[in-house]
Amino acid sequence: MSKYAYPQVIVDTQWLADNLNNPNVRIVEVDASPKPYKDAHIPGAVFWNFMTDLLQPNFSMNLETSNIEKLLSQSGIANDTTVVAYGSYPGTGAWIFWLLKLFGHKDVRVLNGGHQKWVAEGRPVTSDLSTFAPTQYRATAPDSSLRASYKEVRSSIGQKERVLLDVRTPQEFKGEVFMMKPPEETERAGHIPGAVHIEHIQTLNEDGTFKSFDELQTLLKNKGVTPDKEIFPYCAIGGRSAYAWFVLKYLLGFNSVRNYDGSWNEWSQHPDSPIEK
8 A cells, every 4th residue: 555645544454453442443334224234343333324414315415514513423523533434335435534524534544445355354243333422523614625516517528637537337427327226307317528437446456445556547547537637526426426536636646636526416407417428
């Protein structure tokens, strides 16, 4: 990991195993359903349901400062706590990294390989629920420098100095599905005109760990995604694109990258948004 721009933001399974009982470390498991957590989670991990804790009913992210303060407070996380995030879905930990950085949390780390690697190595899991004394967390206002707006993304179409990076599945990119289902009446399928497509899981090894610096750099360079350009990643609801933001900024050291967290959920429902298939 030494070639990554900021290797300190990644922890391996051994580091986490050594810190399971560290009172200054809080482990967060994030998933769409509590069942995987209830069945077998890393000891000491608290659970966040991204469907109810992180998203609004319309699938946009809940970026109210009061919501993140409540979530972190009830999870026993203080402003100086080291947060280690992971999930059963590839890239979930990096989404939480972006989200907490958005609200100014200083020490956030991503478990390399996530739940998949932890279990594959035969490390301990438990069904015991984790509870901690609540804190009084105080978040900063969302950092606008980490986000790209609909207006900015739209004005970037056709601009050579900017890259619109679609990190969804090939089926989503081609307009065959929308958020892994047929489009609703107000949703249109396809992609933003001129967008570069690299599915986010292409940046991972089979064991769920991040590919090497050189492999990531080659993957992106071959698609014209280079550090001299401004990059706006997007996906369906902003989670996978937050993962891409993490890879670009913290693993490869790109300076000009912002997450379009509105993503396809927002873009597709604007009646005048241009769309390609």
